[in-house]
Structure formats: structure tokens, C-alpha cells
Amino acid sequence: MVSSNSELAYNTKIEGDVVVTRADAVINWIRSNSVWPMPMGLACCAIELMATASSRFDIARFGAEVFRFSPRQADCMIVAGTVTYKMAPHLRRIYDQMAEPKWVIAMGACASSGGMYRSYATLQGVDRIVPVDVYISGCPPRPEALLDALIKLQAKMGTDRSAKRLMTA
Amino acid sequence: MSAPADSLLALKQAHPLVTDRPSLDHPALDVPADQVVTVLQSLRDQAGFDFLVDLTAIDQGEGASPRFTVVYHLFSTTHLSYVRVATACPGGDDATAPSVTGLWPGANWHEREAFDMFGIRFTGHPDLRRILMWEGYPHHPLRKEFPLAGIETTLPDLEVVAETGTKVIAAPMAGGPFVASPGEINLTDAEPRAKDESWNERNEKPE
Numbered sequence: 001m002v003s004s005n006s007e008l009a010y011n012t013k014i015e016g017d018v019v020v021t022r023a024d025a026v027i028n029w030i031r032s033n034s035v036w037p038m039p040m041g042l043a044c045c046a047i048e049l050m051a052t053a054s055s056r057f058d059i060a061r062f063g064a065e066v067f068r069f070s071p072r073q074a075d076c077m078i079v080a081g082t083v084t085y086k087m088a089p090h091l092r093r094i095y096d097q098m099a100e101p102k103w104v105i106a107m108g109a110c111a112s113s114g115g116m117y118r119s120y121a122t123l124q125g126v127d128r129i130v131p132v133d134v135y136i137s138g139c140p141p142r143p144e145a146l147l148d149a150l151i152k153l154q155a156k157m158g159t160d161r162s163a164k165r166l167m168t169a
Numbered sequence: 170m171s172a173p174a175d176s177l178l179a180l181k182q183a184h185p186l187v188t189d190r191p192s193l194d195h196p197a198l199d200v201p202a203d204q205v206v207t208v209l210q211s212l213r214d215q216a217g218f219d220f221l222v223d224l225t226a227i228d229q230g231e232g233a234s235p236r237f238t239v240v241y242h243l244f245s246t247t248h249l250s251y252v253r254v255a256t257a258c259p260g261g262d263d264a265t266a267p268s269v270t271g272l273w274p275g276a277n278w279h280e281r282e283a284f285d286m287f288g289i290r291f292t293g294h295p296d297l298r299r300i301l302m303w304e305g306y307p308h309h310p311l312r313k314e315f316p317l318a319g320i321e322t323t324l325p326d327l328e329v330v331a332e333t334g335t336k337v338i339a340a341p342m343a344g345g346p347f348v349a350s351p352g353e354i355n356l357t358d359a360e361p362r363a364k365d366e367s368w369n370e371r372n373e374k375p376e
């Protein structure tokens with residue numbers, strides 16, 4: 001758990017049954033501990049993504065086990081694999097269909113920079129078509145690296161001015 | 170089933186324009202383009218080469234004549250041997266070749282790939298569209314004059330282009346292409362790397 005409970009300032013002895021907190025802290029705490037990933041598994045990295053999701057590495061420990069293949073139900077796109085130019089527009093469309101707030105993890109060398117595919121067919125980094133929050137190095141990255149990226153993303157979610165954004169949206 | 174050598178000999182007698190093609194492994198034949206379908210058919214029906222393993226093409230480079238050669242690899246599931254058939258395509262840059270989808274339905278996608286990568290038009294193909302690159306891509310990437318890094322062009326989806334301002338760019342080669350070194354050298358040296366590391370995106374390539 002990234003945003004620690006002390007942020008929520010809950011102490012029954014002093015406060016009684018009342019919890020005092022900031023709206024941002026609550027919203028970010030909820031969001032960051034129930035990330036629903038959109039698995040954009042495009043190449044070999046997707047195998048590591050699957051390993052991360054299954055029992056040995058168990059992404060459920062970080063609250064992100066609900067993989068959804070429908071962009072409407074997902075809030076974090078994990079781009080795991082080589083993005084070809086032919087695939088790129090579809091990836092962007094799926095991203096556009098995800099509801100706000102949404103995040104993107106670029107998993108592996110290919111998604112981050114085109115990787116070893118310096119060729120006519122490969123998009124040279126998925127950040128050319130979608131905004132990326134966390135990049136993961138490696139070819140492929142180990143599942144631990146993906147978990148680390150998820151923790152980093154949770155930390156980043158923790159700094160979001162969510163309440164203000166909700167009010168002004 | 171007769172032995173492959175006999176059946177190939179009989180085939181060459183029946184088609185005098187069919188010649189032997191230099192080959193290091195399997196028997197190989199050069200066949201004129203207008204006879205290739207009948208030759209492949211008799212290889213399939215009389216000589217027992219019933220399986221089309223692969224269909225690919227060779228580009229001899231701009232200005233060569235003939236420029237493109239289509240190569241068929243056949244396998245016999247009865248006498249377990251291979252034969253290779255090559256046919257030079259008429260018509261330099263806009264080469265054509267007869268489609269063999271009538272003989273092997275599996276040739277369909279192979280021919281689409283050869284069309285996509287080399288621009289060879291297969292006459293009689295039921296659905297000759299690109300298969301790897303997208304519809305409307307202006308180049309044929311396996312042609313000799315096409316650079317590995319690619320040529321700047323537009324993405325397939327214009328709405329996404331308008332949204333993101335991204336286009337297909339020539340990939341930064343950074344001293345590449347990145348190739349493994351063959352042979353018995355230690356693994357660190359053999360690792361795929363840029364052959365020329367004296368230049369990259371930031372330092373110009375010295376002339």
C-alpha cells in the first residue's frame with residue numbers, strides 16, 4: 001500500500017468514529033489501490049505481464065488484478081510489447097475510449113523507445129501517440145519491474161489534485 | 170511413386186525450357202514464367218510434391234533484368250524430399266507473376282506477402298491486398314532501394330494523425346543495424362550491437 005494510512009488521520013481514541021482527512025487523499029488512496037489495467041499485450045513482454053498477473057508474482061497484492069479487455073472498464077493501459085505503425089492508431093483509439101482518469105505504463109524497451117526494432121514498421125516509442133506515466137526498462141522487464149512501475153504509478157497517483165480536478169471537470 | 174530424380178527428369182523432357190538451377194542443397198529448377206503453373210501442377214500431380222512449403226521472392230536490385238524472381242519451395246509428403254522452383258518475373262519494376270492459388274490455396278497469403286514486400290502482382294490472385302503493411306502504404310519495404318530505417322510517411326489513420334501529430338519516421342539507426350556476430354567468439358562480443366558505434370543521434374556520422 002503506497003499512500004499510507006497515516007494520511008487518512010484515523011485514530012478512534014481521539015476522533016471517536018469520525019475520520020478526518022483531505023478529499024485528495026481519500027480519492028487517490030481509493031484510486032491507487034484499485035487500478036484496473038488494460039492489458040495492451042502486443043509482443044513478448046505480454047508474457048511477463050501475464051506472469052505478473054498470475055500466482056507467483058500476484059499483482060493482486062497491489063490491487064491491480066482486475067485486468068479488463070474493455071477500455072471502458074480500465075484506467076491504466078499497460079503497453080506490453082512492440083507497437084507497429086499499423087497497430088498504433090488502434091492503440092490510440094483504445095486509449096481514447098478509456099474513461100478519465102487514466103494512466104499509461106510503457107512496459108519494456110519496445111514500448112518505451114521502439115527497442116531493437118529500428119525499422120520501417122515499428123513506432124519508435126509509444127509516447128509518440130499516448131502520454132506515458134511510467135516507463136519500464138528491460139527486454140523483457142521482469143515481473144518485479146512491472147510491480148515496481150505499478151508502485152511508482154501509485155505514488156504518482158498519490159500526488160494528484162484529484163478533488164480539484166473533479167470539481168472543475 | 171517414382172523416385173524424385175526420375176520424375177524431375179521426365180518433367181524436364183516434357184518442358185524443354187525448364188533448366189537446372191544452381192543449388193547447394195535440394196534439386197532446383199528455373200522455369201519460364203508462362204510455364205510455371207503447369208510445371209508446378211505436374212510436380213504436384215505427377216511427381217508427388219504435394220505441399221507448398223514456402224513462396225517467396227528475390228529482388229536483384231534496381232535496373233536488373235529480370236528484377237524479381239519468385240521462388241517456390243515444394244515438399245513431397247510421400248517420398249519426403251524437397252524441390253525448389255524459381256521463375257523470373259517479366260516486367261522490371263512492375264513485375265507480374267501467375268498466381269498459384271488455384272493449385273495450393275495456401276499460396277494466397279504468401280502471394281499477398283510477396284506483393285506487399287516486393288510489389289509483385291500475382292495475376293489471377295483472388296484478393297491481392299497488402300497483408301503486413303497497411304492499405305495505402307506507399308512503399309514495398311523489401312525492395313533493395315528501400316532503407317531499413319523506413320521512409321517518412323503518414324500513419325494509416327488520419328484522425329489519429331490529427332489528434333497526435335505523429336507520422337511514420339525513418340527510425341534512428343544510431344550506428345545500426347544491430348546484428349549479431351556469427352562464429353565462435355565469446356558471447357559478449359557476439360551480442361547484437363551497432364557495428365559502427367562512432368556515431369549516434371547526437372554525434373553525426375563521420376564521413
Ligand code: SF4
Nearest residue numbers: 044045108110139140
Ligand atoms: S522489449 Fe523485448 S521482450 Fe518486450 S516486446 Fe520488445 S522485444 Fe519483446
